[in-house]
Amino acid sequence: MSALQELFSDQLKDIYYAEKQIYKTLPKMTKKASSPDLRAAFEKHRGETEGQIERLEKIFELLNTPAKAKKCPAIDGILEEGAELMEEHDVGPGLDSAMAAAAQAVEHYEIARYGTLLSWSKELGMKDASAILMETLEEEEATDKALSKLAVTKLNKLASADDDDSGDESGDESDDDNEDASSAKSVSPGKRKKA
Numbered sequence: 001m002s003a004l005q006e007l008f009s010d011q012l013k014d015i016y017y018a019e020k021q022i023y024k025t026l027p028k029m030t031k032k033a034s035s036p037d038l039r040a041a042f043e044k045h046r047g048e049t050e051g052q053i054e055r056l057e058k059i060f061e062l063l064n065t066p067a068k069a070k071k072c073p074a075i076d077g078i079l080e081e082g083a084e085l086m087e088e089h090d091v092g093p094g095l096d097s098a099m100a101a102a103a104q105a106v107e108h109y110e111i112a113r114y115g116t117l118l119s120w121s122k123e124l125g126m127k128d129a130s131a132i133l134m135e136t137l138e139e140e141e142a143t144d145k146a147l148s149k150l151a152v153t154k155l156n157k158l159a160s161a162d163d164d165d166s167g168d169e170s171g172d173e174s175d176d177d178n179e180d181a182s183s184a185k186s187v188s189p190g191k192r193k194k195a
């Protein structure tokens with residue numbers, strides 16, 4: 001076995017582990033999503049992830065080795081950070097933006113891994129594996145783009161209008177009409193001085 005074959009097989013086990021972890025995590029994220037679009041995006045990607053796991057199993061078959069996962073600390077870390085977000089933020093627009101960003105971190109990790117696997121499979125002359133990997137890579141890239149679009153056109157706008165973290169910055173400040181522009185500049189939101 002060449003060094004590259006060994007690397008390929010190792011990386012395959014790594015991404016197999018990652019996909020399985022992602023598959024387990026997506027329903028938790030879906031549950032916490034307020035935006036129906038974000039929920040739909042997570043649900044769609046869970047279905048895709050199931051297919052991606054099956055594709056990896058096909059590649060293991062092509063290699064004549066049993067499908068085996070190898071613990072990947074990188075994806076564990078990315079998912080752990082996502083889990084922390086879900087604990088730290090209440091359900092709402094802010095959490096939606098945070099989860100979309102966390103999901104994109106996952107996608108970028110996967111895009112890096114699949115890109116490498118694809119180039120190694122090409123180098124190794126594994127045409128069937130390359131075709132399979134390409135399919136998944138394109139799916140991950142499309143997911144990343146869809147999440148960006150959703151965040152920019154909807155989620156981030158809702159999150160910037162919402163103000164549940166800092167308390168009394170928005171709307172209801174009709175009581176402060178004595179505050180002039182220069183003092184408003186120096187006073188931080190939520191800590192207005194008395195008139």
Ligand SMILES: [Fe+2]
Nearest residue numbers: 019049052110
């Ligand atoms: Fe994936």
